[in-house]
Amino acid sequence: MPDYRERLWPTPWIYLVSLLLVPAGILVLAPVSLPAGIVTGIVMYLATVGALTLTAPVIEVADGRLRAGRAQIDLALTGEAIGFGPERARVERGTGLDARAFLVIRGWVQPVVRIPIIDPADPTPYWLVSTRHPNEAAAAINGSRRPSGAESEA
Template identity: 30%
Template sequence: MRLYEERLAVPGTWFWLSALPGAMTAAVLLPFGPAAALGGLAVTVALTALGLYAYGSAAIVVTGGHLRAGSLRYPLTSLGMVEILDAEEAFLWRTRRADVSAAMLLRGYVPTAVRIELDDPHRPAPYLYLSTRRPATLLAVLSFARR
């Protein structure tokens, strides 16, 4: 049973950025004819949009016994204190305060995050940094699920 699920999708306006590499590809292929330019435009826009969709497909899922964040999976028993990070604190933990061995699901377009202390002997990460748009909800669900 899923207690919490959040997909970290890219902002919709980013898909308009797919037009830029498409236009550049069309300009490069224009000497080969308008059909090649339109084909290059369509393929480049589609591939760029698919890449943006794949990048934004990372999800945070809390079930009865596990926390899954992208490809990371931790049992709830190995999670320690959860700290909500506002935009300024999240920036600091992404940059100057970051630990090289920390486990992170980082999305720069999501300003807020949570930092969760870890106590897992199989994975020596000191903490888990998760970009999330709803940090208070995630904190509440984790507190509830660990009871």
């Protein structure tokens, strides 16, 4: 059982806005064939909904590892995770962002968690991960972190 698991589903308004693909398909193909326009609009909408749903990344903390999308890292190689609400997250994703950071962010999820990387061999200074529950995600990461060899010897 994971300590924390969240899928970054798109918000409902994205699915509603995507419905505009149906009239767009009709508008484009109506001069040629109205039925073809209707079918094309519906197919474009379903393809968009399918792509948004299938590509929604999973954020998971389990067995001393953090998985964000397809990437994963041992929590012994991470520092203290910090969760940021929408206001501070805007700075973290914008002017405060380090270009070397690893990102798993979605525009429809405002809060983020910043996870420093303490592995000296890794050029990535931190991971920045979108989450709807930044404090819970940070607590799960910090609570599941295993001490590295150097820390356990001290």
